[in-house]
Amino acid sequence: MADETVGFIGLGIMGKPMALNLAxxxxxxxxxxxxxxxVDELVQAxxxxxxxxxxxxxxxxxxxxxxxxTPDVQHVLFDExxxxxxxxxxxxxxxxxxTISPIASREFGxxxxxxxxxxxxxxxxxxxxxxxxxxxxxxxxxxxGDVARAMxxxxxxxxxxxxxxxxxxxxxxxxxxxxxxxxxxxxxxxALALAARAGVDPARVREAxxxxxxxxxxxEIHGQRMLDENFQPGFxxxxxxxxxxxxxDTARGVGSPTPGFEPVAAALTTxxxxxxGELDHAALFTLLKDGKGSxxx
Amino acid sequence: MADETVGFIGLGIMGKPMALNLAxxxxxxxxxxxxxxxVDELVQAxxxxxxxxxxxxxxxxxxxxxxxxTPDVQHVLFDExxxxxxxxxxxxxxxxxxTISPIASREFGxxxxxxxxxxxxxxxxxxxxxxxxxxxxxxxxxxxGDVARAMxxxxxxxxxxxxxxxxxxxxxxxxxxxxxxxxxxxxxxxALALAARAGVDPARVREAxxxxxxxxxxxEIHGQRMLDENFQPGFxxxxxxxxxxxxxDTARGVGSPTPGFEPVAAALTTxxxxxxGELDHAALFTLLKDGKGSxxx
Numbered sequence: 001m002a003d004e005t006v007g008f009i010g011l012g013i014m015g016k017p018m019a020l021n022l023a024x025x026x027x028x029x030x031x032x033x034x035x036x037x038x039v040d041e042l043v044q045a046x047x048x049x050x051x052x053x054x055x056x057x058x059x060x061x062x063x064x065x066x067x068x069x070t071p072d073v074q075h076v077l078f079d080e081x082x083x084x085x086x087x088x089x090x091x092x093x094x095x096x097x098x099t100i101s102p103i104a105s106r107e108f109g110x111x112x113x114x115x116x117x118x119x120x121x122x123x124x125x126x127x128x129x130x131x132x133x134x135x136x137x138x139x140x141x142x143x144x145g146d147v148a149r150a151m152x153x154x155x156x157x158x159x160x161x162x163x164x165x166x167x168x169x170x171x172x173x174x175x176x177x178x179x180x181x182x183x184x185x186x187x188x189x190x191a192l193a194l195a196a197r198a199g200v201d202p203a204r205v206r207e208a209x210x211x212x213x214x215x216x217x218x219x220e221i222h223g224q225r226m227l228d229e230n231f232q233p234g235f236x237x238x239x240x241x242x243x244x245x246x247x248x249d250t251a252r253g254v255g256s257p258t259p260g261f262e263p264v265a266a267a268l269t270t271x272x273x274x275x276x277g278e279l280d281h282a283a284l285f286t287l288l289k290d291g292k293g294s295x296x297x
Numbered sequence: 298m299a300d301e302t303v304g305f306i307g308l309g310i311m312g313k314p315m316a317l318n319l320a321x322x323x324x325x326x327x328x329x330x331x332x333x334x335x336v337d338e339l340v341q342a343x344x345x346x347x348x349x350x351x352x353x354x355x356x357x358x359x360x361x362x363x364x365x366x367t368p369d370v371q372h373v374l375f376d377e378x379x380x381x382x383x384x385x386x387x388x389x390x391x392x393x394x395x396t397i398s399p400i401a402s403r404e405f406g407x408x409x410x411x412x413x414x415x416x417x418x419x420x421x422x423x424x425x426x427x428x429x430x431x432x433x434x435x436x437x438x439x440x441x442g443d444v445a446r447a448m449x450x451x452x453x454x455x456x457x458x459x460x461x462x463x464x465x466x467x468x469x470x471x472x473x474x475x476x477x478x479x480x481x482x483x484x485x486x487x488a489l490a491l492a493a494r495a496g497v498d499p500a501r502v503r504e505a506x507x508x509x510x511x512x513x514x515x516x517e518i519h520g521q522r523m524l525d526e527n528f529q530p531g532f533x534x535x536x537x538x539x540x541x542x543x544x545x546d547t548a549r550g551v552g553s554p555t556p557g558f559e560p561v562a563a564a565l566t567t568x569x570x571x572x573x574g575e576l577d578h579a580a581l582f583t584l585l586k587d588g589k590g591s592x593x594x
Contacts, residue, residue: 102495125509137509141497162505165497172497173505176488180511183484186557190480191473194544197553198399200438200462200469208459208470212422212434214477216513247491256494257585259560260483267556288554 005030006153007060009053009076009084010098011038014124015066017131018097018157022064023047025156032056053077057084062093062150069242070100077108090116095150097138099123099178101246102171103253105141109167118146119167123174124158127235135159139177141169175250178243179261184218185284186264192226193288203227222282231279231286238277241268302327303450304357306350306373306381307395308335311421312363314428315394315454319361320344322453329353350374354381359390359447366539367397374405387413392447394435396420396475398543399468400550402438406464415443418464420471421455424532432456436474438466472547475540476558481515482581483561489523490585500524519579528576528583535574538565 004027008019011033019042023029029047032055033039043049050056053076057063063084067073073096077085088094094112096105096119109119120142130136136158140147147163154161164173191209192202206223209215225231244265251258267284276283301324305316308330316339320326326344329352330336340346347353350373354360360381364370370393374382385391391409393402393416406416417439427433433455437444444460451458461470488506489499503520506512522528541562548555564581573580 137505139505160505160508162501164501164505168495169497169501172492172495173502176492176502177506177509177511179488179491180481180484180506180513180516183487183557184477184481184511184513187477187480187484190548190553190555190558191476194476194548194551194553194555195469195473197551198465198469198547199551200466204459204461204466205470205473208434208436208457208461209474209477211457212474213514213518214474214481216477216481216515217510218513219477221510250495251487251491254491254494254496256487256491258487258491259564260480260557261487263556263560 004028004062005060007031007050007056007063008066009033009056009063010066010072011035011042012066012068013128014131016041017128018066018136019047020045021134021157022153027153027156030056030059052082053084054082054087057087060092062095062153063088064153065094065096065098067098069098070104073098073100073108074104078111085112085115085117088112088115088117093118093120093146093149095120095122095153097122097124099174099243099246100171102168102175102250105171106168118143118149120146120150121168121170122150122154123170125174125177126158131157138162139164139170139173141165141167141171143167172250175243175247178240179247179258181218182240182244182264182268182281183261184216185222185281186267188219188223189226189282189285189288192223193285225280225282226285231283233278234280234282236277237268237279237281237283238272240281241265241272241277244268301325301359302357304328304347304353304360305344305363306330306353306360307363308332308339309363309365310425311428313338314425315363315433316344317342318431318454319450324450324453327353327356349379350381351379351384354384357389359392359450360385361450362391362393362395364395366395367401370395370397370405371401375408382409382412382414385409385412385414390415390417390443390446392417392419392450394419394421396471396540396543397468399465399472399547402468403465415440415446416464417443417447418467419447419451420467422471422474423455428454435459436461436467436470438462438464438468440464469547472540472544475537476544476555478515479537479541479561479565479578480558481513482519482578483564485513485516485520486523486579486582486585489520490582522577522579523582528580530575531577531579533574534565534568534576534578534580537578538562538569538574541565
């Protein structure tokens, strides 16, 4: 570890604690982010500061990106004159841990490999709590060699680390995850709203259902949030909407039908456009309480 | 127990093993069913045979019904001249364990109470396996007194026994259960189909997702059935479609929106109308594999 330099670009809500865990694990870190506060925190923790993606890229062996969306990754890697790709040394490795389009992710990998730079997609789930506690689930796509090379880094940031498949497979798994999570939240919300409206205590219904086939992490955690009407995130609805669009784009791109997910994505849109973007995604429940269809927008 | 006689009407796939468990627990049983085979089996196990619902009703203190659908319960209880209700003694109790409309169930309860007969709705989940093993989940609606009276019977047939609320609450909970189960199956199916179509091994995706927020009983059990393309029931799609119609009718009846569940119910219709009614409900997956929307019908 000591002779390898790790670059880290994107010190947001997720990126900052992930980078801090790498610093704590003893990696030689060079960091860059748009806002100076988190950079200062990393420097306090022993990291070096770089003024641009290109400056990070010029000195690192492995570059980790943790950015909000597909265009941000495009920008940091490929925009002139400060993009990282042109400055990366042949034989170096990019590990993109952002949640972005699987199709774009595969393209980025192709472009980097044309420069003799390796690429691994490794989106995460587990939220800010998982990032702080280094208990993230990491879903990985890439070649066996590249993934093996990044493994010590993953082990410093996550707990459930699964090499899903070739390039893009991590992003595909993350898209599948976000599809299932949103659809299950909507199902639990519709069930608890139905119980309440039919004059039955939804807390008792949740309890009756938890042990059977309707039981899930979502019924347990998000179902309780709905009962408490506590929509402090957690995971923000606007971020899930971003991910829902990735799901729909990917599904359309490969011709896979998502008839059940489409109204769920529409409900997320309604929630965010109605001002609920900063609420936890369990706030899908609020769209059902007034008796109007959440997919009406 | 010894001085109480229990009637049991409906010895189908679920009712027969449930009645056998009551016989094994030592209850004095009088049974009736349309097909003679299961009646013979119960008689072998010590039960007495009755020629009609009215004949069962005339001799029992508690009458259990376990029938396919709402009209069957209506018929057995109220049709002239052989319906049970007119023959039940004041002070007796009807326990309907069928899965039927919560609205109809409340009406049946009202009609029976007008005859000084108690009524409890107590639909189950857990399938044939749970019925045989006496490990059913039982969701109960009714007055505390009536439910307490039926409790020894429930304990001989089930494991997770929850008194959800007043009359109809058991059926409401069951409707909520069937909503969540079908929607989650569809979500898992859409995710695994998307993975496959995007060139990623769906088995690896399932594995990556199981430990996180996308984890559920359905992902575990039905997700594996989809990977194996093993659609031996389990729970038959045509029965889930019946229950889906109860969900939609109930939701409309009380004005609760189900935008996410509607395309799932449509997919169940497509599956059943396409000849898949006897397959496990996990066969919703098969509608996605050819790349056509499952809600197109």
